[in-house]
Amino acid sequence: MPNALTSRVALVTGASSGIGHSIAVALAAAGAHVIVGARREDRLTDLVKQIQSQGGNARSVALDVTKRDQIAGLMQQIGREEDRLDILINNAGVMLLSPVAEADPGEWQQMLEVNLLGLMNACQLALPLLKRSVGHIVNVSSVAGRVANPSAGGYAASKFGVVAFSESLRREVYQSGIRVTVIEPGMVATELGQHMGNEALRRGLEQRRGTIEPMLPEDIAAAVLYAVSQPPRVNVNEILIRPTAQER
Numbered sequence: 009m010p011n012a013l014t015s016r017v018a019l020v021t022g023a024s025s026g027i028g029h030s031i032a033v034a035l036a037a038a039g040a041h042v043i044v045g046a047r048r049e050d051r052l053t054d055l056v057k058q059i060q061s062q063g064g065n066a067r068s069v070a071l072d073v074t075k076r077d078q079i080a081g082l083m084q085q086i087g088r089e090e091d092r093l094d095i096l097i098n099n100a101g102v103m104l105l106s107p108v109a110e111a112d113p114g115e116w117q118q119m120l121e122v123n124l125l126g127l128m129n130a131c132q133l134a135l136p137l138l139k140r141s142v143g144h145i146v147n148v149s150s151v152a153g154r155v156a157n158p159s160a161g162g163y164a165a166s167k168f169g170v171v172a173f174s175e176s177l178r179r180e181v182y183q184s185g186i187r188v189t190v191i192e193p194g195m196v197a198t199e200l201g202q203h204m205g206n207e208a209l210r211r212g213l214e215q216r217r218g219t220i221e222p223m224l225p226e227d228i229a230a231a232v233l234y235a236v237s238q239p240p241r242v243n244v245n246e247i248l249i250r251p252t253a254q255e256r
Contacts, residue, residue: 012237014039022100024051026198030225036064045071073126093137098127099148116162123166142185151194187243189235194250195222220253
């Protein structure tokens with residue numbers, strides 16, 4: 009969809025790799041001015057160079073979504089420099105799987121802070137800017153936000169929370185013209201899960217990925233681009249998207 013988003017201002021969190029990286033590239037290719045945020049600044053620098061080499065418009069900001077003050081500062085900066093925010097993509101996330109009996113409570117807290125609370129803070133703090141442009145929020149959840157599998161209790165809790173929060177938010181802001189979309193990917197070929205402390209589950213995840221053809225980050229970016237490119241009268245509320253060979 010070339011130039012479908014010309015002059016739109018978009019913020020993508022968790023943009024240093026995987027799905028966030030691909031979403032940023034897709035939005036820029038469609039004409040948006042993209043602000044990419046993550047903790048790994050070196051990767052963001054490379055992403056901005058890639059987008060600019062392809063004729064797109066992008067800049068990077070160091071952002072830890074677990075720090076509300078950093079999110080607030082970024083929104084203030086966007087307000088000063090852009091005076092609006094058209095598209096907010098909440099993509100930052102971590103997946104640390106473990107059976108409940110063996111789980112590290114610190115990992116539960118990390119997933120809730122990154123996957124859910126960071127997203128909630130970003131939505132709240134972005135609302136004044138989004139209302140200026142009748143904006144669009146896209147929250148990246150997961151199939152785990154619909155199906156709670158064994159050894160994924162903490163992760164599923166965070167992603168079920170994303171779905172619930174997003175629907176509540178949609179019902180609060182729809183009369184202002186703001187749209188809210190939840191993207192729920194199944195297995196995607198990304199770094200997600202590589203940092204799990206439970207070695208057996210990490211190996212099992214890698215083996216499972218070898219039995220089916222996972223989606224690519226570009227596939228999820230295409231779904232996001234579809235949602236945000238719809239006319240203002242259309243709000244794509246949810247997109248549940250799995251690899252063809254994924255059963256659950």
